[in-house]
Amino acid sequence: MQPLDFIYQRHSVRKFKNQDVDPTHLQEMIKAAIHAPSGKNVQNWHFVVLNNKEKIQDIVKIVEKQNDTLASWTNDENLKKEILKFKSFHTVFRGAPSLVFVFAGPYRDMAVDAYKARNASSEEIHSLLRVAPAIQNISAALENLMLTAAALGYGTCWMTGPAYAFNEIHQYLGFEKEGYFLAAMTPLGVPEEKELSSPPRKSIDEILTIID
Numbered sequence: 001m002q003p004l005d006f007i008y009q010r011h012s013v014r015k016f017k018n019q020d021v022d023p024t025h026l027q028e029m030i031k032a033a034i035h036a037p038s039g040k041n042v043q044n045w046h047f048v049v050l051n052n053k054e055k056i057q058d059i060v061k062i063v064e065k066q067n068d069t070l071a072s073w074t075n076d077e078n079l080k081k082e083i084l085k086f087k088s089f090h091t092v093f094r095g096a097p098s099l100v101f102v103f104a105g106p107y108r109d110m111a112v113d114a115y116k117a118r119n120a121s122s123e124e125i126h127s128l129l130r131v132a133p134a135i136q137n138i139s140a141a142l143e144n145l146m147l148t149a150a151a152l153g154y155g156t157c158w159m160t161g162p163a164y165a166f167n168e169i170h171q172y173l174g175f176e177k178e179g180y181f182l183a184a185m186t187p188l189g190v191p192e193e194k195e196l197s198s199p200p201r202k203s204i205d206e207i208l209t210i211i212d
């Protein structure tokens with residue numbers, strides 16, 4: 001085992017064995033998740049773990065219904081087809097024994113308040129908001145969780161594709177915490193396949209600029 005293997009052995013997993021997640025392993029994953037850095041150390045994350053297979057099927061139905069609704073809003077046949085085509089990609093968690101929902105809580109950016117105080121344009125305010133520290137915080141935590149899951153022999157798949165159903169899922173879960181919203185989810189379980197792989201990456205030359 002090379003020191004960085006824990007990075008390279010994570011792959012998106014979309015098919016799972018019928019085997020429950022060990023609760024002590026789950027605790028380990030959450031512990032790793034909350035060791036992530038966060039702006040001003042606000043730790044604005046909350047994890048909801050669903051272990052109930054029937055309720056997971058209800059979540060599948062919620063996403064499928066919202067996908068149909070989305071498709072019904074357009075008369076553009078190509079867009080409609082594209083939306084419906086992604087239904088299966090947005091329900092890849094259907095066979096997982098557990099789902100992890102990551103909720104993001106508020107993160108106050110004082111610069112936004114200062115911009116508003118001088119009546120900055122919506123473009124200027126947007127340029128600050130798009131940095132989205134609240135989301136960067138939960139993303140760091142989710143990546144830690146996923147890397148730990150892989151190291152413990154589990155598979156995950158970061159998912160925001162079904163975001164159009166996140167309000168409905170949030171309501172179904174019945175989880176309430178002031179200012180928190182559902183930002184991402186992942187299935188969690190033992191991968192069905194032994195040999196996992198990922199799609200190719202862009203070359204380092206393409207995505208790296210070094211300024212001396």
Ligand SMILES: Cc1cc2nc3c(=O)[nH]c(=O)nc-3n(C[C@H](O)[C@H](O)[C@H](O)COP(=O)(O)O)c2cc1C
Binds near residue numbers: 014089158160161197
């Ligand atoms: C923000 C985000 C959203 C994603 N949403 C989905 C999704 O809805 N469904 C899915 O099957 N995969 C989803 N993925 C997984 C990507 O397709 C996957 O990470 C990418 O193809 C690279 O493959 P790898 O994870 O195996 O390295 C998502 C990944 C990220 C980071």
